[in-house]
Amino acid sequence: MRVSGPATRAVLEALAGGVPAPRRLALRDLRAPATGEVLDQALVAYFPAPHSFTGEDQAELHVHGGLATRTAVLDALAHVPGCRHAEPGEFTRRAFLGGRMDLSAVEGLADLIEAETQAQRRQALRQLEGGLGRLAEDWRRRIVEAQALLEAALDFSDEGDVADSVEAQAAAAMTALGGEIARALADAGRGERLRDGYVVVLAGPPNAGKSTLMNALARRDVAIVSATPGTTRDAIEVRLDLGGLPVTLIDTAGLRETSDTIEAEGVARTRAKIAGADLVVWLDPRDAPAPPEPAATPHLHVATKADLVAALPAAAPPVAADLAVSAATGEGIDALLAAIEARARDTVGDGSDAVVTRARHRIALQTAHDALARGARALEAGDTELAAEDVRLAARAVGTISGRVDVEDVLDALFGAFCIGK
Numbered sequence: 001m002r003v004s005g006p007a008t009r010a011v012l013e014a015l016a017g018g019v020p021a022p023r024r025l026a027l028r029d030l031r032a033p034a035t036g037e038v039l040d041q042a043l044v045a046y047f048p049a050p051h052s053f054t055g056e057d058q059a060e061l062h063v064h065g066g067l068a069t070r071t072a073v074l075d076a077l078a079h080v081p082g083c084r085h086a087e088p089g090e091f092t093r094r095a096f097l098g099g100r101m102d103l104s105a106v107e108g109l110a111d112l113i114e115a116e117t118q119a120q121r122r123q124a125l126r127q128l129e130g131g132l133g134r135l136a137e138d139w140r141r142r143i144v145e146a147q148a149l150l151e152a153a154l155d156f157s158d159e160g161d162v163a164d165s166v167e168a169q170a171a172a173a174m175t176a177l178g179g180e181i182a183r184a185l186a187d188a189g190r191g192e193r194l195r196d197g198y199v200v201v202l203a204g205p206p207n208a209g210k211s212t213l214m215n216a217l218a219r220r221d222v223a224i225v226s227a228t229p230g231t232t233r234d235a236i237e238v239r240l241d242l243g244g245l246p247v248t249l250i251d252t253a254g255l256r257e258t259s260d261t262i263e264a265e266g267v268a269r270t271r272a273k274i275a276g277a278d279l280v281v282w283l284d285p286r287d288a289p290a291p292p293e294p295a296a297t298p299h300l301h302v303a304t305k306a307d308l309v310a311a312l313p314a315a316a317p318p319v320a321a322d323l324a325v326s327a328a329t330g331e332g333i334d335a336l337l338a339a340i341e342a343r344a345r346d347t348v349g350d351g352s353d354a355v356v357t358r359a360r361h362r363i364a365l366q367t368a369h370d371a372l373a374r375g376a377r378a379l380e381a382g383d384t385e386l387a388a389e390d391v392r393l394a395a396r397a398v399g400t401i402s403g404r405v406d407v408e409d410v411l412d413a414l415f416g417a418f419c420i421g422k
């Protein structure tokens with residue numbers, strides 16, 4: 001249990017009988033202040049301000065994890081004057097407000113707590129350590145410098161030569177910044193995809209073997225399989241870790257015209273999932289081939305039930321597919337997983353380079369990029385005043401990434417997503 005704030009020493013005195021040496025674990029009896037009853041034996045640590053996570057005086061009580069112990073210690077804490085239960089994310093919020101972390105680092109911490117795969121962990125840790133924050137601060141500082149140059153040019157406007165050369169300096173800086181921000185934006189899809197997971201949809205005609213393949217790929221029994229076409233109605237999702245990459249695999253209702261209203265709803269859901277997919281794996285049963293759906297989404301064309309080939313009449317048309325699999329024999333399953341992993345790696349990377357990981361960052365950078373471009377055009381047209389205003393807008397947009405300028409709405413949403421005590 002963590003305690004933060006000015007009453008921290010009082011808490012330690014009331015429960016642990018004193019304040020241990022800073023940043024050393026000490027074994028102490030924890031007592032109920034009201035009765036003196038021993039509640040637990042705990043390791044207790046004290047982190048005096050400013051050398052703590054929140055930047056305030058802080059303590060940790062390492063108690064035994066049982067419900068009765070936790071309840072008793074929380075009760076005892078509640079009786080110390082000035083001590084109350086934390087809000088979700090309040091420790092991190094205090095760390096942010098105390099200047100211990102910038103907003104992008106807070107987001108990195110939230111992502112690290114949620115990370116399910118190694119690539120996600122890598123990306124989140126880099127952001128927590130300030131990868132994006134430092135970059136955004138550097139951009140903001142340089143944009144503010146360009147803004148200062150433009151304002152100087154306005155002041156020197158009666159000295160034509162000076163004003164021209166100062167403007168030229170500002171224009172060069174704006175072009176360079178615009179290019180750097182555009183390069184970060186080009187990678188934006190990767191970071192966001194890695195955070196959210198790469199979405200793979202299994203689609204095809206009824207009885208293509210989608211649910212059977214889903215179970216084989218997930219290595220557990222997640223979807224109902226039967227010989228009846230139209231078995232699957234709801235889209236069923238599983239999360240896979242493919243070589244450290246987060247992949248969401250979705251089994252769908254088979255695509256066909258149907259008068260059954262429930263199945264028709266399933267088909268509509270399949271179409272929606274296909275539209276939102278990063279990759280569609282189109283399944284084509286060897287025993288009854290069907291043409292793949294024409295679609296914009298990248299496709300893998302997979303022939304299923306490869307074990308049935310021998311049983312087919314010699315006249316049966318071969319299926320021209322990227323891969324052939326059989327869930328019955330296991331043939332081609334590893335190759336399909338490898339193909340999906342390769343596609344995912346192409347799209348999301350391995351978490352070691354993209355800096356933009358959320359729509360919030362992308363929108364801020366896009367806004368800054370557009371404002372810089374507008375400013376450059378205004379400057380060319382001789383309107384220095386307008387250019388200065390655009391550059392100011394660009395600085396503001398980039399500032400929202402580290403949270404230096406008004407981001408109240410973002411804060412509430414972000415900290416509310418943390419657990420209590422984080």
Ligand SMILES: Nc1nc2c(ncn2[C@@H]2O[C@H](COP(=O)(O)OP(=O)(O)OP(=O)(O)O)[C@@H](O)[C@H]2O)c(=O)[nH]1
Nearest residue numbers: 206207208209210211212226230231232254327328
């Ligand atoms: N021989 C053979 N049969 C398979 C294979 N995969 C699936 N089947 C059979 O094909 C039938 C349909 O399989 P499902 O997995 O339910 O097919 P589906 O595409 O999910 O079907 P719907 O959900 O109805 O669209 C079942 O009887 C499976 O046992 C395979 O690799 N080989």
Ligand SMILES: [K+]
Nearest residue numbers: 226228229231
């Ligand atoms: K079926």
Ligand SMILES: [Mg+2]
Nearest residue numbers: 210211231232
């Ligand atoms: Mg199915």
